[in-house]
Amino acid sequence: MDNENINKFENFFEAANELISMDGVSLVYDKKSDAIPAIDNININIYPGEFVCVMGPSGCGKSTLLNILAGFVLPTSGNVKINMTEIKGIDSHRGVVFQQPPLYEWYSVRKNIAFGPMMKKVPKNKIREDVETYLEKVGLTQFGDKKVYELSGGMKQRAAIASALINNPEILLMDEPFGALDALTREQMQDLIRKIWWNSGKTIFFITHDVDEALLLGTRILVMSKHPGKIIADLPVNFTKDLINENSDDARYTESFHMKRKYILQLINEQ
Template structure:
């Protein structure tokens, strides 16, 4: 259960002894086993692990899309029983309504929540500007680049002012330059909004350059096997990515993470 310090809830999200099993074509599959995780307010967590280790499954449990077979998932000491606007999700492929323009896509959630016209206009314009899409309000999604569509998806989540942002490989389909620009954008937004962020990635450098905590998962059934508290994201403000990535500490952690993941991947093939 969520712990309290001085009468206040210490963690935004608490996962205790989480396991998830599902029925596959060849019988029961264990996706996650005995996952324990406490997420503090304002953390930027990045999750790494071999393909199929249950990273996305873990995100879906936090989002409320899936219920665990065993264990407890809570937000602010309350059970997570389903999706909630307090936990906004950004997927790898932008989830925009193609028949709506960018303004109406971003404003959609506020309209569903019955915000006033004035509030909708103020908030929608604020977050379109924050993600660098001012001037593109009337464009349809198909008229924008992949990076711009992903920024619109991010704005659509942010406009609801969620406590937590969940991101499932949001930059995986982007080219290298756009990907780095999006990393800079999400770092800037995280700093300004002080949201709690939970991001899944396959890119070790992306994790180290963004996270305040990196979590490495085992091969299936997924469990947390190593955590790293990092602060490279703060350094990047004053130095270039290349300078930070050249640091001895950075390279040491990077090599350790890659070794863990490669060992887990080898185990998959041995099995």
Template sequence: MVEKTKELISVDNVSLDYGGKDGNGPAIKDVSLDIYPGEFVCVMGPSGCGKSTLLKILAGFIKPTGGTASLDGNKINGIDAQRGVVFQNSTLYEWYSVKKNVGFGLSMRHVAKATIAEEVEKYLAEVKLDDWGDKKVFELSGGMKQRAAIASALINKPEILLMDEPFGALDALTKNQMQNLIRRIWAKSHNTIFFITHDVDEALLLGSRVVVMSKHPGRIIADFPAPFTTDILRDNDDDIRYSKDFLAKRKKILEMISQDILE
């Protein structure tokens, strides 16, 4: 499914030191990572290891203090709709309708009203919010807000979707539904997704590739392809999570992280 062509994102020896007086040193250190078009990269690591820091560098919110991060060969410099971001807590405007929120990016770019309406319909359908467009965001459940946030990002047709623990605040059942939704969107659209989680199951259930980060200061300690998301799409159920293979991979990752934490 994933074509190994030219890398879309190239992270080259990136470090970031917030430079605080706490003497904590860099949040991430010498991180190198190439992401290819169509990959679903799940980055997993313990809390505080620098996952969000890495995502913020890719989003262009902060600049690395060492190394470079580029997209399509161009150094990432500031924010851009080319890189859509979805956080754990939605950054929607609560008092606006879902439609207005989802169409916001396009209206900022002065796209014609009729086109915006069409695109909004399309992306609301994509995230199964067809009947909710006229509701205000505060009327939605947590899962629905995250679906609206995903539609708001996708409508700008970003080259990469950056997701920072987007389902972290949801209950188990809703989380499972959201995982199925994002997996199907990925399979259908061939989007490139960079997805952060501290949940080993989530990383293995979603990623076509799983990257494991060490404890603070964050470094990459493992990076491997994961077959499960494609299996789940093929089988149309996620029973593979109980398979020997899945449980063995899960155990290995958890052992790797706990060993790293003890060192």
């Protein structure tokens, strides 16, 4: 990808209205008057095409934040909007990928990917066409008829990503999707999701415990404090675009990369 296209990409971010806004969002699971919120007073905007990585100490509310964005739970206070419409539950505008892929083990890969459109009663010809498209995008064309239990962990995550993307969500929410994979498969999956993000222009909200992963994937990193979770840093990063532009992992060996890595680790360890 040349510099001209990257500049156009960045200018698009700057000109776009926010896709998602969170205004004064807090969540308390226990309704007692002295209960401590899981997250407290979150105020963020997420813009179309961003790759937002979220980090913080264990138990800081990262997954709670994702669950609110997904519509699985509603905030105790504040409001969350997508395209200026309040989120009141789950819908196809937001696709979710978990660490353990929620696939039907007794279905084939092809049938798992087709499940969402089938529930939406999309015409069968359209479903067949789209399934083949997304099998190719995630590199599973030759495994479409395999049952899920026959797949490796990385292949299952590829199928889960295709299952989410086929519904054409406006934002893809990913909760430590590569955390259970071995190092080599994890790196391959990082490269896959980076390319999918870049080529599709999708917005991605990605939770991780791995600082290197956040730096190598995100265009922006949100760092959360310990319980109750608050946003304590909102950092723009560009290494993922360098990787796409240069087709090399040299970015991770730069002084800038190591300085940002050190700063983020210091923020988290001070919590």
